[in-house]
Amino acid sequence: MGHGWEGVVLKLMRGKDFEFTVTGAEQVTEDFRRVHLTDGGLLAAAGGAHPTMWVRIWFEQDGRPHQRAYTLVDPDPAAGTFSLEFALHQGAASDWVRTAQPGDTIEATLQGTGFALPEPEPARLFVIGDPASLPAINSLLGAVPQARATIWFETAHASDEKLPFRLDPDRHTLHLVPRRDAGAHLVEEVRAALPALLGDPSEAYLWIACDTATTRSLASYARRELGVSKERVNALGYWRTT
Structure with missing residues (x-):
């Protein structure tokens, strides 16, 4: 499968x-x-793996190439293996993973990934995400095992x-927040609790990774x-509402 104009741009980059x-695969x-x-x-x-490392996976949709970014789960450089996790919904990516079987292949492009914690290393993490960003959330928590973390997770x-x-129940506090009003409810919950x-x-x-509008709103608020400071806010919209 060719990668179209997006593939050309990524090659130039x-x-x-x-x-x-x-x-x-497992459900x-x-x-x-x-x-x-x-x-x-x-x-x-790539010279190994880093926390929240991601790749662009290529799928075919309506006869055209279509790429989405996914975080590597449990990458093992020595074995050359990892897993990917998919929040299922309608779309080419979910269609592919629902039927993926041993021996199937999928094309990918490595471009754009990167991660660095601020200095000094944070004593507290505040993490805001949803099922699309869960693999990255888990990777981040593992990268800073001594930090206390509060997680707001939209369901x-x-x-x-x-x-x-x-x-880690001794260090991590998880708040499950039902998705309402296109993410506005999550914004309200975080704004009410975070200052204290x-x-x-x-x-x-x-670290904020929700839909694009919610992510921008919370990053601007922080x-x-x-x-x-901007060096201590990592915000990336993982998907767009339609």
């Missing part, structure tokens, strides 16, 4: 193409599926409460109204 092979909940893959040499070419289905959160929890902004780190 030094993106590197790989082919992954499915080795297995985590009725709305969340995990697929296991060999990496086609990606981790060796769209009852099954989201059974997702594979990797939490934040403490010294220079010791905190905010920087402009709470005085958190």
Whole structure:
């Protein structure tokens, strides 16, 4: 499958193409599926893995190439393996993963990933996400195991409460927030609670990855109204409402 104009742009930006092979899959909940893959040499070419590392996966939709970014789950550079997790809905990515079988292949491009914690390392994490960003959330929590973390997690289905959160009950507090009013309810919940929890902004780190509009709203609030420096706010819209 060709990658169209997006593939040309990624090539110009030094993106590197790989082919992954499915080795297995498991249904985590009725709305969340995990697929296991060999990496086609990606981790060796990248020099290993870093927290929240992601790749662009290519799917075909209406006869055209279509790419979406997914976080690597449990990457093993020595074995050349990792998993990907998919929040299921309508679309080419969900259609592919629902039927993925051992031996199936999928094309991917490595371009744009990167991660660095601020200095000094944060004593407190404030994490805001949803099922689409759960793999990255788990990766982030594992990267800062000594930090205390408060997580606001937006849910769209009852099954989201059974997702594979990797939490330390002694350090992590999880708030499940039902999705309402296109994300406005999540914004209200965070704005109501965060000021009393934040403490010294220079010791905190905010990581926000929800739909694009919600992410922008919360990132702007943290920087402009709470005085958190841009170096200590990592905000990336993972999807757009339609």
